[in-house]
Amino acid sequence: xxxxxxxxVGAGAVGGSVVxxxxxxxxxxxxxxxxxxxxxxxxxxxxxxxxARKGSEGRVGSADPEAALDADYDVxxxxxxxxxxxxxxxxxxxxxxxxxxxxxxxxNKGPVAERYADLMALERESAGEVxxxxxxxxxxxxxxxxxxxxxxxxxxxxxVLNGTANFILSRMAAxxxxxxxxxxxxxxxGVAEADPAFDVEGTxxxxxCVILANVxxxxxxxxxxxxxxVEGIQNVPGSALELAAEDGQTIRxxxxxxxxxxxxxxxxxxxxxxxxxxxxxxxxxxxxxxxxQLNISGRGxxxxxxxxxxxxxxxxxx
Amino acid sequence: MTGAExxxxxxxxxxxxxxxxxxxxELADEPGQLLDALRPIAENGGNLLSIFHERGNLTPRxxxxxxxxxxxxxxxxxxxxxxxxxxxxxxxxxxxxxYGETLTVILVGHLVDSDLSDTLRRIxxxxxxxxxxxxxxxxxxxxxxxxxxxxxxxxxxxxEDALAVIREVAAEKDLHVVEPLTEAGQ
Numbered sequence: 032x033x034x035x036x037x038x039x040v041g042a043g044a045v046g047g048s049v050v051x052x053x054x055x056x057x058x059x060x061x062x063x064x065x066x067x068x069x070x071x072x073x074x075x076x077x078x079x080x081x082x083a084r085k086g087s088e089g090r091v092g093s094a095d096p097e098a099a100l101d102a103d104y105d106v107x108x109x110x111x112x113x114x115x116x117x118x119x120x121x122x123x124x125x126x127x128x129x130x131x132x133x134x135x136x137x138x139n140k141g142p143v144a145e146r147y148a149d150l151m152a153l154e155r156e157s158a159g160e161v162x163x164x165x166x167x168x169x170x171x172x173x174x175x176x177x178x179x180x181x182x183x184x185x186x187x188x189x190x191v192l193n194g195t196a197n198f199i200l201s202r203m204a205a206x207x208x209x210x211x212x213x214x215x216x217x218x219x220x221g222v223a224e225a226d227p228a229f230d231v232e233g234t235x236x237x238x239x240c241v242i243l244a245n246v247x248x249x250x251x252x253x254x255x256x257x258x259x260x261v262e263g264i265q266n267v268p269g270s271a272l273e274l275a276a277e278d279g280q281t282i283r284x285x286x287x288x289x290x291x292x293x294x295x296x297x298x299x300x301x302x303x304x305x306x307x308x309x310x311x312x313x314x315x316x317x318x319x320x321x322x323x324q325l326n327i328s329g330r331g332x333x334x335x336x337x338x339x340x341x342x343x344x345x346x347x348x349x
Numbered sequence: 350m351t352g353a354e355x356x357x358x359x360x361x362x363x364x365x366x367x368x369x370x371x372x373x374x375e376l377a378d379e380p381g382q383l384l385d386a387l388r389p390i391a392e393n394g395g396n397l398l399s400i401f402h403e404r405g406n407l408t409p410r411x412x413x414x415x416x417x418x419x420x421x422x423x424x425x426x427x428x429x430x431x432x433x434x435x436x437x438x439x440x441x442x443x444x445x446x447x448y449g450e451t452l453t454v455i456l457v458g459h460l461v462d463s464d465l466s467d468t469l470r471r472i473x474x475x476x477x478x479x480x481x482x483x484x485x486x487x488x489x490x491x492x493x494x495x496x497x498x499x500x501x502x503x504x505x506x507x508x509e510d511a512l513a514v515i516r517e518v519a520a521e522k523d524l525h526v527v528e529p530l531t532e533a534g535q
Contacts, residue, residue: 189530262525266457266458266494266525267457267525267527268457268494268495268496269488270457270486270487270488270494270495270496271455271457271486271496271527273486273496274455274484274486274496274497274498275455275498275527277484277498278453278498278500280453280529282455282527285530287530296528297527298527298528298529298530299453299454299455299527299528299529299530300529300530306530
């Protein structure tokens with residue numbers, strides 16, 4: 032495989048890091064768009080000046096954002112914010128690329144969590160391929176591991192898939208502090224967003240489980256967020272963590288995919304269990320038919336971390 | 350520990366988890382009978398969880414039925430039963446089959462206002478599980494949310510049924526249930 036020409040749509044932490052790191056992986060960024068503008072150059076954009084401009088002016092270039100979608104590229108990297116329901120505008124970006132027989136690498140969870148069947152139908156009609164390692168577990172190679180094992184050999188998957196919720200629960204347990212106190216601390220540290228609902232209510236973890244469930248189902252059934260049974264951590268008081276600790280247990284927000292269900296809820300796990308990761312760390316545990324139990328853990332979020340998963344996907348394309 | 354005790358005390362290996370067991374006994378209605386029946390359990394490494402002494406009831410042989418729930422390592426259970434028999438305690442039923450699994454859940458919410466003892470009674474009645482331990486933590490006082498850790502001994506293979514009852518009672522009383530994660534294949 033040789034270097035690819037990348038069009039990166041979405042200039043948040045992940046999109047920006049993909050642009051910054053692409054050269055290191057031997058690729059050229061020919062287009063880069065945020066929600067208001069685009070920088071396009073068939074010979075490769077000037078990464079340093081584009082990122083500097085994004086930092087100072089808040090926009091990546093002077094072209095219309097649509098120009099990035101029409102640019103010359105081999106792979107579209109879709110890194111716009113995750114949207115639910117129709118998963119737009121991300122879904123249309125993906126459709127446009129596949130209709131041009133280009134490859135797509137997603138960091139945006141919306142299209143794979145909410146419209147998996149539509150996406151697979153588009154992929155079947157296209158010479159392009161869709162990959163989405165970065166949508167589950169950030170830097171952790173979850174989907175490529177499942178791909179290597181083959182989905183049919185994975186009997187169950189579970190894990191801690193939201194670093195914000197895990198940070199809050201593990202800080203509450205370690206310091207004996209209340210939920211509101213630790214949430215405020217997490218916001219100060221930049222671990223939690225000003226509006227933490229997506230993380231603490233379990234939606235983000237549920238989207239990742241839904242994506243994993245779609246991969247494991249191999250098209251036999253389509254899952255969306257509506258199929259997931261989701262409970263967040265807002266109702267877990269410090270007293271519950273104290274009682275759990277008396278029994279050698281702790282509480283973690285666990286996402287589970289079995290053949291028929293997708294569930295995210297706070298659960299009791301032994302303090303010394305592999306799943307009881309601390310801080311913002313994520314972990315995925317796979318039960319397999321031939322390989323026993325596999326545990327893969329690491330950083331589940333972050334710009335360069337998630338970008339490394341995006342670039343790993345680019346490297347796996349033909 | 351003296352040499353004699355070291356000989357009779359079974360070895361532990363740290364690898365196995367204690368499991369709950371239920372033993373049904375019948376005792377003559379005479380002073381000291383219950384104590385005599387319980388001593389062999391403690392001496393053989395059993396941890397007594399509850400004793401149900403049905404004084405108002407008599408077995409067909411005119412004795413008093415007693416149900417003892419205990420926890421011990423699986424390999425110690427037989428030693429306990431043997432010790433009871435050698436003390437000539439009449440055992441009606443003994444086995445891990447009765448309550449073979451432990452289930453721990455945490456309930457969160459207005460536990461006191463929603464009548465905790467009623468909650469516990471209904472969980473025990475409907476789920477044919479036996480509550481072996483309850484810890485309550487209400488640090489904010491009566492008006493705020495509190496948590497209770499419930500440990501139940503359930504019949505083998507019936508843990509899911511017990512959980513369903515807990516979910517139902519909790520939903521009715523607007524309580525949250527923190528369930529244990531059961532890892533399939535472990």
